[in-house]
Amino acid sequence: MEMMRYFIAVGCVWLITMSAAYATDVEVSGLFSGKAMVTINGGRPRMLAAGQASPEGVKLLSANSSSASFEIDGKKQTLSMGQSISTSSVSGSKPTVKLVAGSGGHFLTTGSINGYPIHFMVDTGATSIAFSTAQAQAMGLDLSHAPRGSVTTASGYANSYRVMLNNVKIGDISLNLVEAVVVDSMPGDMALLGNSFLSRLEMKREGTVLTLTKNY
Secondary structure, eight states: OOGGGTOOOOOOOEEEEEOSSSEEEEEEEEEETTEEEEEETTOOOEEEETTOBOTTSOEEEEEOSSEEEEEETTEEEEEETTOEEEEEOOTTOOOEEEEEOOGGGOOEEEEEETTEEEEEEEOTTOSSEEEEHHHHHHHTOOOTTSOEEEEEETTEEEEEEEEEEEEEEETTEEEEEEEEEEETTOOSSEEEEOHHHHTTEEEEEETTEEEEEEOO
16 A cells, blocks of 8 residues: 555545435534534534534534534534535435545545444555554454455555455445455554445546445
């Protein structure tokens, strides 16, 4: 794996989950303990406290200095500082996620592995999803019987474990039984979203926007 897969320039990333005939746009411009400054549908910035809902139906569930959890259009979404989300729902449409490249051209998003929240970086050069043994332990994955191998990293060779994930989800896209590699000494808390997940989606890039659509 190349060094760029491990070190990420932090930037503003938009996660757009397409799923109704209406849309709600939310942008986070300030984070505090129990409060978040948000802009909704292009209006003026306003402060929401945990448990408070805006007239547009955006409810702040919790917040700290690094992220905030919202209920938007009936779904829970977690956003970091400077991150935006636009949700919509079109009857009968395929689950779709649109990502806007952040600083350095990387596509970053939040999601979950087996229900455990995690940050992803899209990596079309990675054969499968990859994350660290520390993250695997936090998820409760048992590696004692997992097939072992090794991978090449920027620091040399590292031990790896091949596992099958019950579920991987980003936005409204949810896939079951996804292959992954757990890597010893993989730095940071970012997982690589590789081709074991991406190959089961339609991918379309237009400039800085990457559209992922679930196949049926």
